[in-house]
Amino acid sequence: MARPEGLYCAAGDFYIDPWRPVERAVITHAHSDHARFGHRHYLASRPGANVLLSRLPGIALQTLAYGERLAIGGTVVSLHPAGHVLGSAQVRIEHAGRVWVASGDYKLDPDPTCDAFEPVRCETFITESTFGLPIYRWDPPQNVFDGIDSWWRHNAAEGRASVLFCYSFGKAQRVLASVDAGIGPIFCHGAVEPLNRAYRDAGVPLPPVRLVSEIERKDKAMFRQALIVAPPSAQGSAWLKRFGDYSDAFASGWMRLRGARRRRGVDRGFVLSDHADWPSLQSAIQATEAGRVIVTHGSVEPMVRWLREQGLEAGAFETQYGDDTVEADAAVADQTASAQDSDVASHAPAEQADERIDRIDRIDQPETRDESIPGANTS
Numbered sequence: 284m285a286r287p288e289g290l291y292c293a294a295g296d297f298y299i300d301p302w303r304p305v306e307r308a309v310i311t312h313a314h315s316d317h318a319r320f321g322h323r324h325y326l327a328s329r330p331g332a333n334v335l336l337s338r339l340p341g342i343a344l345q346t347l348a349y350g351e352r353l354a355i356g357g358t359v360v361s362l363h364p365a366g367h368v369l370g371s372a373q374v375r376i377e378h379a380g381r382v383w384v385a386s387g388d389y390k391l392d393p394d395p396t397c398d399a400f401e402p403v404r405c406e407t408f409i410t411e412s413t414f415g416l417p418i419y420r421w422d423p424p425q426n427v428f429d430g431i432d433s434w435w436r437h438n439a440a441e442g443r444a445s446v447l448f449c450y451s452f453g454k455a456q457r458v459l460a461s462v463d464a465g466i467g468p469i470f471c472h473g474a475v476e477p478l479n480r481a482y483r484d485a486g487v488p489l490p491p492v493r494l495v496s497e498i499e500r501k502d503k504a505m506f507r508q509a510l511i512v513a514p515p516s517a518q519g520s521a522w523l524k525r526f527g528d529y530s531d532a533f534a535s536g537w538m539r540l541r542g543a544r545r546r547r548g549v550d551r552g553f554v555l556s557d558h559a560d561w562p563s564l565q566s567a568i569q570a571t572e573a574g575r576v577i578v579t580h581g582s583v584e585p586m587v588r589w590l591r592e593q594g595l596e597a598g599a600f601e602t603q604y605g606d607d608t609v610e611a612d613a614a615v616a617d618q619t620a621s622a623q624d625s626d627v628a629s630h631a632p633a634e635q636a637d638e639r640i641d642r643i644d645r646i647d648q649p650e651t652r653d654e655s656i657p658g659a660n661t662s
């Protein structure tokens with residue numbers, strides 16, 4: 284059930300992705316709106332341990348392999364792949380013969396950097412709904428990466444750098460693992476590198492990637508054939524000057540919205556998301572065979588309405604899970620902490636602009652108010 288601290292399981296006395304400090308937290312994945320500092324005990328998936336510890340160093344972390352069962356209070360808890368980012372997990376809770384599953388964030392599309400989403404049968408399914416509107420339908424990822432490759436190839440042929448903005452954890456590694464590394468050298472921003480390292484340490488193969496800051500500032504020629512992967516917060520910053528002539532692009536599910544593309548002001552928008560699109564949300568929910576579905580974040584109302592039309596019991600929990608904005612902030616924090624780049628200070632205005640844009644983008648979507656539906660909070 285929903286408490287001010289987060290989603291709470293009374294039978295096991297633990298929280299899932301709490302946003303206020305608690306005694307015992309089960310973490311679905313290391314994105315900063317789901318994994319926060321301040322809890323006494325953390326439980327998360329073993330494949331996600333590297334990334335989680337790189338973002339929250341020093342936490343008291345216990346890990347479970349996917350599918351491994353652990354008794355907590357009167358419950359049995361296990362974690363199952365969510366296909367969202369490395370280590371992302373759905374939380375299965377069994378209590379008195381009843382099964383609940385909390386999805387965290389998830390996607391069904393193939394992703395070489397993490398385990399595929401596993402449908403888990405349950406009576407009650409708690410689902411995200413970030414892109415829970417019929418307008419959100421993703422092309423097959425291979426088509427999107429072909430598009431990124433041809434944009435990069437074209438720029439390289441013209442002697443122009445290709446700067447791709449995407450979130451530093453998850454999206455960046457998925458892009459790195461999926462583009463054609465034979466087109467030219469690949470560089471990344473200082474905020475992306477610690478995540479690359481955590482992925483490699485976890486055994487995820489990524490192509491060789493160099494840090495932009497290793498290259499002398501006047502050495503612009505180094506970047507003419509290159510793909511440069513940078514967080515959205517780098518957009519509009521002085522950091523970009525070193526590339527000379529460049530084309531820029533943004534990879535995000537929000538690029539599906541024309542207004543978002545326009546306001547981003549980039550040359551290209553690639554529609555690439557680590558969340559399930561509308562058809563995938565529906566098929567994932569159906570695969571659980573749940574009779575009751577609770578929607579957490581994103582387009583809550585349209586999803587609840589659709590679920591009720593399917594004859595399911597449906598409601599909403601109000602949560603503080605956000606979307607990409609928080610991620611962009613985290614990227615800046617990471618970068619400031621690592622201080623690998625001398626342009627850190629100049630990123631602050633870009634970051635603010637970023638937040639503003641993300642807020643405007645949300646207004647673009649009809650019917651996305653986060654509204655709790657009374658009567659749903661029964662657990």
Ligand SMILES: [Zn+2]
Pocket residue numbers: 312314317367388
């Ligand atoms: Zn996430």
Ligand SMILES: [Zn+2]
Pocket residue numbers: 314316317387388411580604605606
């Ligand atoms: Zn989320």
